Amino acid sequence: MLDGFLYSHKLAAGSRRQITSFFVPGDIADLNTLYLPSVDYGITSLGSAVVAFVSHAALKEMLDRSPSLTRAFWRESLMQAAIWHEWVTNLGRRDALARIAHVLCELTLRLQLAGLAREQSFSMPCTQVDIADACGISSVHANRIIQELRQLHVVEWDSRRVRILDWLALARLGDFSGSYLQLKQPAPDRKQAPPSGQGVPEWI
Template structure:
């Protein structure tokens, strides 16, 4: 199984957005073996109760963690962009307690657990950065929980848009306050505890106030300062190395 450095380099770029990597550490990441698979919209990469033997690196497209209740209601727990390894915890937790799906046709690199374990044994600095990545995941969960529990619908949606833009910007996938946004209003509602009708009204209002523009599957933030005020957005919880935006 050959390594694809150009593909797995996305993982190095993501980790470099939250901590400094040495040349040797970057090379170790880029030498990891991976098998690339294509997943279609609505398809699961890994399911609740699975016992995976690999971690999933998102190479292109968007993914999301989610849970489904017995009555069929879905709660989206997080959105994921290229460079993310959203099931990194499966290195240490044998059974998945949620599912991981994709919102658009996505390319995913499957990295064997044993290869990751061997790399972290040889390069403890990378292990520390991967631990930092899981801690930032937890910080994002806390921020989402605060939003669902205490923010207005306008605040929740504005906050999510600010977060996604900054995360994309940090790995070179957004610029000029414009980025891809391949998620539906239903996805947004399932993530933020809002009805589709409520999401639509809030997005219409944000557009009407000149804060954002949505066209197809793309987002343009027309007034970053005003949007962050609506969101009460403080990017500290993302712990980015360079959180500045443009």
């Protein structure tokens, strides 16, 4: 993924949509299909996006030649798994306010890592319906919770743009600790602002 915003989604009971993850530039949206051929979810773009396609054959050939590249791609898929692991907890044991705050925290860090969230502000192409479907709540309820976040002066959120006003409060509301994102340096809840420099991962 080179530019834009994607999400993957599954359908429950035929019509109830669950957004299962967001993808930002730098992510590989369907790395799992490399070895798990049967696909039971969809990927949709929010607005226009730029994506690159790599054939499985070419990728496999490349990986067969390079154990270190294999490690890097494998690790990438483990990262995706860690995010789902956290989402299970988010959806299972947090209330609506915490769920939305948590998703916002995750997106902030991931966009910052991609260099797309300078000064705690980033463009947010999803609608409130999308947020609701990501958090497993109704869109009406999502709307009310977002208004609550605004009234708490924790975020500004107008016309497809989000600005975090109080990172610490947002992380507290969302019960968020970025450890599952395996960021090396940041310790995202240690200081007021999340990291703005994007550390070069040392695992390569």
